[in-house]
Amino acid sequence: MADDWRGAWTAALDDLELDVSQVEIMLADEHRHAETPPASLWRPPTELGALPLELKPRADEILTRQLRAAEEIARRLTANRQQMAMTSRIETGEAIKRPVYVDCAM
Template identity: 40%
Template sequence: MTAPGRTGHDSEWTEAWAAALEAMELEADAVEEMLRHRDMLQRTSDHALFAPPVGIGPLPLELTERARRLVQRQLDLSRELSIAIAGNRQQARLVSRLQREGPGGQPPPVFVDNRA
């Protein structure tokens, strides 16, 4: 579909862009859900990335504000993901350091039975 002029195809054009924005919003929803459950961040690579539709032309003027809000939302999510990933890396380095510091090359115990 090419970018229509001011013809009867304007509603199809707007609907195509609305569907594209909806797909981006669903992806942002999925990222927000993952951030709420940070232990599942490793699954981010399993999700398909948004692919912009081909051939629908420029964004209709009436969808500009929605697209602007969505871009800001994605930037905010990107920042949150970066922070979460950095935190996970820091925790992984700490765990690695703790494991290396055990006596005789053995990892330190993580459970001590004091009943004996």
């Protein structure tokens, strides 16, 4: 029974670690194509009970990696929004609010 419980948690952590590894790979690839399908969502297993104590360091390390990946995603989203805002001002001329030409003939 204990081996089944430990094995179920190990498999759950394997799935979670694979998910965060895929996100890390995606973040490392600066030229990832927009057509790449999104990763399938990780679903927590049900009825596993408490995490075995010997797996806690691994679970903590996975959580740390997830938090780092989430911070990087947030940073990149913010940079992307800033770049889009700057691009829209450049393309539309929004940044220039003063007249460019003054007719002095009158």
